[in-house]
Amino acid sequence: MKFIELLRDHLDAFNQAYDGQITSSMRQAIFAMLNCRSNTERTSQWACRSCTHTADFPLSCGHRSCPQCQHNTTTEWLNKQQAKLLPVEYYMVTFTLPYELRSVTKHQPELMYQAMFSVAASVLKDFAKNSKQLGGDIGFTGVLHTHNRRRDYHPHIHFIIPAGSFNKHKKQWKKNKGKYLFNAFNLAKVWRARLLAQLAKLSLKLPSSIPQKWVVDCQHVGKGLPALKYLSRYLYRGVLPDKNIVSNIDGQISFAYLENHGQNSQTNTTEIRTLPTVEFLWLVLQHVLPKGLRRVRDFGLLRGGSARLRQRIRLMLAVAGTVFAPLENTTKTQAIRPCPCCRQPMIFMGVHRNKHARLTSFLRQKPTTPNATV
Template sequence: MRPEFELAHAVNLFSATLLARNQLSPLQQKVLGKIAGCRTATFGGHEEVCNNCGTVRYSYNSCGDRHCPKCQAAKQAFWIDDLMQNTLPIKHYHIVFTVPHQLNAVCLHNQRLYYDLLFSAVWNTLRSFGYTHYGVESGAVAVLHTWGQNLSLHPHIHCIVPAAGYTLDGQWKNMAHSGKYLYPVHQLSVAFKGRFLDSLKRALRKQNKLDMFDHQIQKAYKTKWVVHCQPSLAGADYVVKYLGQYTHRVAITNQRILNIADGKVTFIAKDYRDGAVNKPVTLDGVEFLRRFLMHVLPTRFVKIRRYGIYN
């Protein structure tokens, strides 16, 4: 059933205001144009004919943009099917690496650099823990998300990590452990924090921009970082379907939008401070669209990456 309210409606109503304020990059303008025109005459259409009864149906084409909530379900299904063929039949763990909000200004300044460094810090942390705790080169499938439930900027990476790998001499080894989690959570958090902030400082210093963001970085050093680890997710089928929930999500789905009226947008968001209860959130329409646009990724940026034995 088609939702009564869609992201495209908000785009049509509020994008002109952002454009008039010169607050849209060329890429953001392109994305908004695609979302507004998705499954309309803008992108043309096609004819479908039933081989049995001859019934003819006309359908508009999709825009295919990865930020469009109408265009991700099919891509997600194909991705799950492909990964299912290449996932090892062993235990896996779900680990989420999150960056604190103190660094949001740095992120918005150069998203490509920031997210590339984030992926590198995540994998280098996991890789080093594989060697130091089990003596193996393990692997990971990592998926970037950039949003919180209220569309705030909240960069984090979901990882599925296999509980096995290859030793330095090429022998396959299961990562046997007695605890609930694959790695000590506190140690993982400290190591990730150090790797990411150190690499971020080096990159900004190389660009002569460290002074612009040194205050934010120092605040991030003083902040407690938390890596969220979950117990084993069991076999490959379950793991792939579980990760599939995260792969092709967009910042907001049409099903979450409750109302668009009087210049405002109301949508459903989980309140994790209150047991993940669904609650309505109402934003000014222009602010709603501005928040959504923070999550438009750089052109051709790879947001799903495979490492180690899954590379």
């Protein structure tokens, strides 16, 4: 059972139920998924090494919301981030948007997500500079997630942070001591004040009731690679993998998800959630991001332009006796197709235009206005 098949079978009912809430970005995602690997303008051409057989195959849509695309993209991102890892302890800091502001985010996602990134980054940088243990420049990678484990709308940003800072005046790396980075309650207070001030500058209409206490979580996560793997889980493979859809009975879709019982719980249990098909489609599609919005951002020492500085820090740590863990295998997987005639490997010959592609007129049939909401 695949999400795309459910979307194709129930598209008319979905359009009728959520017509006023479907954004242009969502329609583009739907269009891409419905044509993924089935009816594309270009095809990949393959030729057999042992016989004369050739074949054309439709391309993947490549959309970041498609559940059957982007596996290689996830691997490539992990490889690039792993190359930036420092041999130190890491922390994960999560900034969560309160429930009362989520309706504003649905109406103005680009402005809100950009404000969340910029404000949270400024909070982390200032806390590091004012910290007695750090007192310097830090680096961190932020990943925007828009849902919780049940796939409800729940915008938050995870940041993974190496436990140390670089003093550019003394040219020294300062290691953070212990398993404590920043006070989460103080982070939450500053996060609230700065974000509300930024939203006021943007002239966004905010609800009258905004909670005084916001949530920021700061946890020690050991080495950085496990945290990176957690962040990559939903980055480029859609909101819900097809393997998690467990049943389709009488118009009710059930999917499995992992639930963590309690903040200090170390075990996850598999839970089942069931929704009517159209509601299930909306549950997933509401997480389509605006076109062009960067979900992953590097800051400070982890930016692409800081490669030399990271190498300098590694040399400092090596001189100090730090043991470097070996990198995981970063070999890029190669696409392999067996020949249907002789079963020998086929050679990729390139990408060509598909003259027989019959693109649907889905986007033309359902025009949207710029003010459509998620």
